[in-house]
Amino acid sequence: MRYDVSTFADKGFRPLVAIVSEHARSHADxxxxxxxxxxxxxxxxxxxxxxxxxxxxxALIDLGVGNSTHVGILSExxxxxxxxxxxxxxxxxxxxGMYPTSPAxxxxxxxxxxxxxILFIEDQExxxxxxxxxxxxxxxxxxxxxxxxxxxxxxxxxxxxxxxxLEAGHASIADHGAEIDARKASIRPDQTAMMVFTSGxxxxxxxxxxSHSNLYVASTQAAKIFAGFSPGTNILSYLPLCHIAEQNMTxxxxxxxxxxxxxxxxxxxxxxxxxxxxxxxxxxxxRIWEKMQAGVMVQxxxxxxxxxxxxxAALASAKKRGDTPRRDWSLAQRLENAFWDVLVYRHIRSxxxxxxxxxxxxxxxxxSVDLVHFLRGIGVNVREIWGMTETTGAASVQPDWGGxxxxxxxxxxEVQWQIADDGELLVKSGLVFKGYYNxxxxxxxxxxxxxxxxxxxxEAAPDGSISIxxxxxxxxxxxxxxxxxxxxxENTMKASPFIKECIVIADRRPYAVALIQLxxxxxxxxxxxxxxxxxxxxxxxxxxxxxxxxxxEVDKQNxxxxxxxxxxxxxxLPKELDHDDGEVTATMKVRRAKIYDFxxxxxxxxxxxxxxx
Numbered sequence: 314m315r316y317d318v319s320t321f322a323d324k325g326f327r328p329l330v331a332i333v334s335e336h337a338r339s340h341a342d343x344x345x346x347x348x349x350x351x352x353x354x355x356x357x358x359x360x361x362x363x364x365x366x367x368x369x370x371x372a373l374i375d376l377g378v379g380n381s382t383h384v385g386i387l388s389e390x391x392x393x394x395x396x397x398x399x400x401x402x403x404x405x406x407x408x409x410g411m412y413p414t415s416p417a418x419x420x421x422x423x424x425x426x427x428x429x430x431i432l433f434i435e436d437q438e439x440x441x442x443x444x445x446x447x448x449x450x451x452x453x454x455x456x457x458x459x460x461x462x463x464x465x466x467x468x469x470x471x472x473x474x475x476x477x478x479l480e481a482g483h484a485s486i487a488d489h490g491a492e493i494d495a496r497k498a499s500i501r502p503d504q505t506a507m508m509v510f511t512s513g514x515x516x517x518x519x520x521x522x523x524s525h526s527n528l529y530v531a532s533t534q535a536a537k538i539f540a541g542f543s544p545g546t547n548i549l550s551y552l553p554l555c556h557i558a559e560q561n562m563t564x565x566x567x568x569x570x571x572x573x574x575x576x577x578x579x580x581x582x583x584x585x586x587x588x589x590x591x592x593x594x595x596x597x598x599x600r601i602w603e604k605m606q607a608g609v610m611v612q613x614x615x616x617x618x619x620x621x622x623x624x625x626a627a628l629a630s631a632k633k634r635g636d637t638p639r640r641d642w643s644l645a646q647r648l649e650n651a652f653w654d655v656l657v658y659r660h661i662r663s664x665x666x667x668x669x670x671x672x673x674x675x676x677x678x679x680x681s682v683d684l685v686h687f688l689r690g691i692g693v694n695v696r697e698i699w700g701m702t703e704t705t706g707a708a709s710v711q712p713d714w715g716g717x718x719x720x721x722x723x724x725x726x727e728v729q730w731q732i733a734d735d736g737e738l739l740v741k742s743g744l745v746f747k748g749y750y751n752x753x754x755x756x757x758x759x760x761x762x763x764x765x766x767x768x769x770x771x772e773a774a775p776d777g778s779i780s781i782x783x784x785x786x787x788x789x790x791x792x793x794x795x796x797x798x799x800x801x802x803e804n805t806m807k808a809s810p811f812i813k814e815c816i817v818i819a820d821r822r823p824y825a826v827a828l829i830q831l832x833x834x835x836x837x838x839x840x841x842x843x844x845x846x847x848x849x850x851x852x853x854x855x856x857x858x859x860x861x862x863x864x865x866e867v868d869k870q871n872x873x874x875x876x877x878x879x880x881x882x883x884x885x886l887p888k889e890l891d892h893d894d895g896e897v898t899a900t901m902k903v904r905r906a907k908i909y910d911f912x913x914x915x916x917x918x919x920x921x922x923x924x925x926x
Contacts, residue, residue: 369400
C-alpha cells in the first residue's frame, strides 16, 4: 500500500511519536533509517523504529521520566539521537538539544537553564565536560552514553550505556506497553515537545519551547512543500539535531513523507556519505555550499591543462546563466546548458553527491548571490528558505530554481506576515513557538498580541515574495548617517573562494573596514602553486603575497557594492574563529561584540590613516 502524503493533515493533530506508529502499522518492513558505521550502512525498518522507541520509553519510565521531566541530548548527529528523542517524547518527557561543540562553561548554562534531569551524551569527550562541572549541575541526576569506549570504569551520575539502557527497556516493555500507549495518547497539543537553544550571538542562549502542536503544523507544511516526493526518498542527516533546521530536515520531513533518514559516520565524512546516499533532498547551510564550491575550484585548478580549461569555461558559462531564472532562459542558453551538462556539470554533481538531488535547500544564514548563481548554473536546484528557531524552522520558501523576486521566496500558507514601520518582519502562525523557558520577560518582548517580532529587517517584492536585509540589531549607521547591512557586504566578500569569513566594521565610522579569515584550502593551494613557503595558518595570513591576493579579491568584490558599502581596508585574522574562544556560536554565527573586544587594537589601527580612495 502506497503512503499518500496528501491526506497527512486530514487526520488532524497527532504528535510525531504517533506518526511513527502509523508508519509501523501501514509499512512495517519499509526502511525508516540507515546509519553508516565502519563503512557499512545498517538499516532499521518502521516496525523496528517503533519497537525501539517503545523500549527506550519503557527504560526512561523506569528512570522516573514523566510529563515534567526534561531530558537532554549532548551529541553529534547520529541515529541514537533520534531514537532517544522519540523515546523521551513517548514517555511524556521533553527533549532538550545541546550542541556537542559547546565548552564546559556553556554546557553548565544549557543544563541549568533548562532544568535538565537526565542527559544523553555522545562519548568520553562529553563525559569529561560533565565531570569538570561536578557540583555545578544540581538537577542533573543521570547520564546515558552513546559511545562508552574508554568509560567502562566511570560511575559519574550513574553512567549507563545507551545499549544497556535500551536492553533494560526491551526487558520491561511488556510491563509498560499499556502505559506507553496511554502516555502517547494523552500528549496535548500545547505540551512542550522539545527545547531548542537560540544561538546566543548577543548573550546567553535561551531555551525556546517548541510544542507538539508546533511540530504538527510544521509537518502539515512539509507535506505541501515536498508533495512531489515519494516514500523512500533519501535524506542525509549530518548537521546538529539540536538545531531546528536539522530537526525539520531529518525528523519532521522524514516522518511526514515517510522518507529515509540516513546518518553518515560524521560531519567530517560528509563528502563520501553524500556520494553513498545521493539524496533527492539535501539541506546545507551556506558554509557547506561554500566548501563545495571551493572543492570544485580546487579540483578544477589541480587537473590537467585540457580538463582545467574545459571545466573553467563551463563554470564561467554557469555563472553567467545562473543569475537568470530557468523559466526565462533563451533557446541559446538552454542549448549551452545542455552541452556543458553532458561534458562537465553532471560529473561535478556526481562528485558532490548531488546527482539525484531535485530539491536543495540553503538556510540558517545569509548566502552569497554569486554562490547561488554558481550552484544553479551547474544544475543544483538550490532554493533559499527563511525560518528561525521561534518559527519551528521553515516559514518561507523559494519556488523552483529561484523563481521569485524576493530572495527567500513566499511564506507558507499557514503564515501571516507584515513589515513594521521600522522594517522589522512580524509573523503570526501555528508555527510560532510557546516562548522562552523560565524567561517571561524575553518572551513578552518577542511575542506581542500573537505576533512574533523576528528581529529581521525585510523587504517585500511586488510579486509578494520577500528578502531579508539583515538582523535588525546588526544594521550599522556610518558617520555620514547611511544605513549599512553588514551581511550584504560580508556575503559579497565571501563569494571569493579565498575568503572564508568576513566581519565588517562600519557603525559610526567614516568608512567600512573588515576582518577577514582566509579559506585555508584554497589559499594553501594558491600559495603552493606560487612556491610560497608556510608552516601554519598564521604564517600564511602574515605572508605579504597572500595579503596582496586578498586585497585584489576585496577590490574585485567591491565593484559589486555601492560606494558607501565598499570595504576600504582589511586585516587578516591570524587564526580560524573558534567556538571555544567565544568568537562564534555553536552554529558558527559571529559574536560581533566579542570580536570587537578581542581585536579592538587591530580595528582601530585600520582607521589610523584614511584610505587612499
